Amino acid sequence: MKTREEIFEILKSQFPDAVLGIDSSLPTEPIISIDPLKIKEISIFLRDSEELKFDSLMLLSGVDDANGIKTKDEKGFDIINGGTLSVYYHLDSVYLKQKVTLKVSAPRENPEVESVAMVWRSADWHEREAFDLLGIKFLNHPNLIRILMPYDWEGHPLRKDYQNPEFYQGMKISY
Amino acid sequence: MALKTERMVLNMGPQHPATHGVLRLELEVEGELVAKVTPHIGYLHRCFEKHCEAMMYNQVVPYTDRMDYVSSMYNNWGYAIAVEKLLGIQVSEKVEYIRVIMGELQRIASHALALGSFGLDIGAWTPFLYLFRDRERILTLFEMTCGARLLYNYIWVGGLSHDIHPDFLRMTREFVRDFRATVDEVNNLLSYNKIFIERTANIGILPIDTAINFGCTGPTLRGSGLAYDLRKDDTYSIYNRFDFNVCVGQGLQGTVGDAWDRYYVRILEMLESLRIIEQALDQIPSEGDVQSAIPKRIKPPKGTVYARVENPRGELGYFIISDGNTNPFRVKVRPPSFVHLEIMSDLCKGHLVSDMMAILGSIDIVLGEVDR
Numbered sequence: 139m140k141t142r143e144e145i146f147e148i149l150k151s152q153f154p155d156a157v158l159g160i161d162s163s164l165p166t167e168p169i170i171s172i173d174p175l176k177i178k179e180i181s182i183f184l185r186d187s188e189e190l191k192f193d194s195l196m197l198l199s200g201v202d203d204a205n206g207i208k209t210k211d212e213k214g215f216d217i218i219n220g221g222t223l224s225v226y227y228h229l230d231s232v233y234l235k236q237k238v239t240l241k242v243s244a245p246r247e248n249p250e251v252e253s254v255a256m257v258w259r260s261a262d263w264h265e266r267e268a269f270d271l272l273g274i275k276f277l278n279h280p281n282l283i284r285i286l287m288p289y290d291w292e293g294h295p296l297r298k299d300y301q302n303p304e305f306y307q308g309m310k311i312s313y
Numbered sequence: 314m315a316l317k318t319e320r321m322v323l324n325m326g327p328q329h330p331a332t333h334g335v336l337r338l339e340l341e342v343e344g345e346l347v348a349k350v351t352p353h354i355g356y357l358h359r360c361f362e363k364h365c366e367a368m369m370y371n372q373v374v375p376y377t378d379r380m381d382y383v384s385s386m387y388n389n390w391g392y393a394i395a396v397e398k399l400l401g402i403q404v405s406e407k408v409e410y411i412r413v414i415m416g417e418l419q420r421i422a423s424h425a426l427a428l429g430s431f432g433l434d435i436g437a438w439t440p441f442l443y444l445f446r447d448r449e450r451i452l453t454l455f456e457m458t459c460g461a462r463l464l465y466n467y468i469w470v471g472g473l474s475h476d477i478h479p480d481f482l483r484m485t486r487e488f489v490r491d492f493r494a495t496v497d498e499v500n501n502l503l504s505y506n507k508i509f510i511e512r513t514a515n516i517g518i519l520p521i522d523t524a525i526n527f528g529c530t531g532p533t534l535r536g537s538g539l540a541y542d543l544r545k546d547d548t549y550s551i552y553n554r555f556d557f558n559v560c561v562g563q564g565l566q567g568t569v570g571d572a573w574d575r576y577y578v579r580i581l582e583m584l585e586s587l588r589i590i591e592q593a594l595d596q597i598p599s600e601g602d603v604q605s606a607i608p609k610r611i612k613p614p615k616g617t618v619y620a621r622v623e624n625p626r627g628e629l630g631y632f633i634i635s636d637g638n639t640n641p642f643r644v645k646v647r648p649p650s651f652v653h654l655e656i657m658s659d660l661c662k663g664h665l666v667s668d669m670m671a672i673l674g675s676i677d678i679v680l681g682e683v684d685r
Contacts, residue, residue, distance in 0.1 A: 167619065260528030288355070295360055
């Protein structure tokens with residue numbers, strides 16, 4: 139069983155450009171930051187390496203970091219410009235009983251992250267959910283369509299500056 | 314006239330009784346054989362995760378009830394563990410024991426519903442009634458403790474909403490004593506019934522590597538033969554104090570990882586849960602305040618936490634990001650049913666349309682949790 143710091147060292151020596159750093163200041167779990175366009179390569183390494191063997195993706199979650207410039211529009215709603223959207227990957231090794239958390243951040247205006255759906259099949263629906271609710275684009279995903287919201291919905295509800303629409307297909311939405 | 318040989322698209326649901334909720338399955342069939350299944354979900358979507366961002370930490374608990382509404386206790390518990398980890402709270406011994414008893418009772422109740430409705434889907438009426446009769450007794454125990462029968466809001470961050478009733482321990486003991494007989498009865502009526510075996514053995518075989526790659530957990534993974542149980546492998550609460558076995562599918566009636574194996578793992582798990590409850594009843598301290606550790610105001614430090622528990626359906630995880638405020642910045646749930654529904658397409662390929670019901674019943678999904 140390896141600690142997250144040891145896993146970071148292994149990754150850093152293998153992929154010096156793509157592994158950006160480790161945040162150990164958090165009280166519960168250190169998080170390794172990765173380049174969003176290299177995540178697939180690193181995932182394949184994490185899954186296939188004999189000493190790491192991360193064979194299961196427990197959770198993939200999209201997060202709106204809301205770290206851009208906040209302004210208000212004429213109706214008083216928040217608008218966020220700039221900053222990042224992030225994706226967190228919680229990996230688990232069923233046989234070696236070790237865990238690791240990865241994080242990638244992509245710019246809010248064009249959030250493109252390499253898909254890992256071909257590495258862990260469970261990522262397929264999780265990525266569709268992150269696309270649906272946060273608008274993160276997963277490159278080379280087999281079927282990137284909405285999953286929880288209606289297929290013709292506009293906007294991404296989990297973004298921090300999301301505004302509830304007044305109408306859906308001409309029907310008034312009551313809240 | 315020549316036979317038509319092209320594939321036919323068939324819609325099952327959203328209101329089909331065997332889909333266990335509001336789920337639409339789009340089937341492509343070649344004659345009676347299923348070629349492709351595309352699940353369409355989201356009919357019960359209410360954006361639980363967005364709600365959480367507008368709530369204070371303790372106000373989220375009743376919302377978690379409504380995800381997997383047949384195992385609400387465990388949903389509460391998972392959330393409580395995640396926030397307690399973030400805050401660094403230790404709960405008292407008595408609270409831990411009550412949580413374990415409630416959690417395992419909930420597991421039995423949830424499996425009783427899963428197995429009963431599984432039989433029902435295939436056409437076995439009677440076991441459903443026996444199991445529901447006994448599930449009713451568990452619900453009575455819950456009602457006695459917290460006043461609710463389905464959505465409990467019982468396990469709070471740092472404690473419990475109520476202490477147990479003076480009669481609770483005695484009645485739980487009586488239930489444990491009686492329930493073993495029900496399991497035998499269900500075994501006679503359903504598990505070893507020839508028709509049931511014919512319908513479920515060698516159906517929907519899930520190989521172990523596929524199961525892991527798809528992120529399957531709980532009885533679905535154990536049915537494939539891997540002894541992986543978070544209560545043992547990533548232990549939480551006080552589960553390391555109890556002696557119990559992790560049950561796995563052995564392919565007794567067919568191949569390892571078929572629908573019958575997944576069914577039978579649940580039967581065995583109910584018996585193991587009874588053992589845990591018995592031990593917890595023996596060890597539970599009589600004195601103790603169940604609300605002493607409840608924080609007046611929850612304001613965790615900046616940070617993230619991922620806590621996971623072994624829900625009756627599999628790994629239930631909560632990923633919480635705190636920005637140091639009284640509201641969570643982001644709550645993301647890992648619902649086991651959401652992950653399990655994804656394997657439907659692979660499992661059903663090449664089976665008869667009627668076998669799909671056996672497969673869907675054996676992976677035991679709850680749509681409230683899939684859609685959140």
